[in-house]
């Protein structure tokens with residue numbers, strides 16, 4: 261931290277001390293926690309153990325009025341603000357040093373209107389909360405691949421999940437949001453009200469305010485679907501990846517798939533004789549009926565001789581949490597990404613080299629199949645503009661030992677450098693560890709976002725995010 265920033269944060273700490281927050285606490289329904297208070301450490305913690313910050317205050321909000329009061333307090337007292345939904349952003353932007361965390365996690369209520377196929381979820385809900393509420397009606401909102409992730413950060417940055425090719429991104433399925441803007445106003449943004457703001461929150465991240473409620477359009481999914489999860493030896497990687505690419509060329513939109521290159525963990529769920537082996541895995545979900553999905557996904561199970569194959573019909577909610585255990589709280593994480601324009605034989609070879617060079621066996625290098633419904637939304641229709649790329653590279657560095665920080669971070673950076681020649685240049689903000697927005701948007705999007713930032717947050721109160729500078 262720069263000296264200037266240290267001084268400023270000391271000043272802010274005084275304002276967030278016991279006396280400083282007395283006025284705020286009079287109107288606050290939730291909890292205001294300071295260091296030393298019971299529950300502070302847990303409330304201040306985030307998922308990424310490599311990010312170590314200590315806020316001076318955590319405002320655990322119970323309502324939009326609480327959020328509004330916290331925002332007004334921060335603006336008035338020039339207090340640094342971080343906004344926490346599920347706390348799962350790899351950049352660690354849900355916390356800060358010496359400032360205030362506006363913690364939405366108590367606001368995780370989800371209400372479903374099955375007849376209208378809509379769900380309203382609090383700004384602190386996780387995908388597990390949403391799936392738990394919607395699946396009893398055989399409905400789902402397109403979310404992410406890990407159920408403990410917050411809906412807020414994921415949706416505001418776009419949102420890639422198992423339904424992306426059939427129903428689009430999470431942000432494409434927003435009907436409206438309730439949002440507290442930098443002046444503390446509580447407003448609704450939708451296709452009819454505050455349309456500009458609605459455009460901006462669908463891909464522009466947390467730059468424009470604190471979303472207290474997300475209204476999603478729901479779709480019939482499950483409760484049982486066909487899921488493919490098959491691990492092949494890395495030695496057969498070239499054949500498997502070429503076969504997968506051929507499958508993707510003609511796959512229907514019901515199928516969304518991803519390739520993961522990693523190391524088989526020493527866990528009971530995997531046969532002992534393959535523990536420690538390097539694999540190339542295909543995971544794919546077919547969101548139609550199991551009868552349709554079974555034959556459709558079968559070719560993915562026959563690309564080579566598998567190490568193991570967990571494919572079969574499965575409850576949709578189970579698939580939604582299937583990868584949760586691979587991302588425990590407190591591990592060290594650094595992820596990078598690139599939208600790819602092509603995934604030709606040369607790209608496959610570079611990918612396999614990168615997979616073999618991973619410094620940590622917990623890391624993976626992934627390729628997401630894109631297209632389908634997410635590509636049928638025009639690039640200008642939402643702030644999320646990277647719609648045309650057929651694939652996304654994700655280089656996920658996951659490791660335990662802080663001594664290994666540099667090696668793991670460098671590997672993820674190097675992965676993007678070496679894959680850059682296959683890419684459009686843009687990266688996916690939700691997989692970016694650095695708070696730098698420019699690489700995530702093209703010029704036209706950045707310009708419009710900057711204008712809207714000036715309108716809704718000219719003082720850049722909400723700056724701990726992939727930050728758009730007020731234009």
Ligand SMILES: Cc1cc2nc3c(=O)[nH]c(=O)nc-3n(C[C@H](O)[C@H](O)[C@H](O)COP(=O)(O)OP(=O)(O)OC[C@H]3O[C@@H](n4cnc5c(N)ncnc54)[C@H](O)[C@@H]3O)c2cc1C
Pocket residue numbers: 307343344345346347348349350352353354364383384403404405406409410411412413414415416417418419420421465466467469470471472587690691724725726
């Ligand atoms: C294990 C894991 C799996 C993932 N899988 C996927 C995936 O399948 N698909 C995908 O697209 N992404 C995925 N991601 C990335 C994910 O989209 C981002 O990490 C996202 O930011 C997480 O949201 P969160 O609310 O938990 O984040 P937080 O860390 O709480 O917040 C991140 C940022 O979002 C903003 N924010 C949070 N809450 C609010 C709010 N209520 N109002 C306004 N702004 C807010 C703030 O700017 C904050 O800094 C995954 C991440 C992890 C850690």
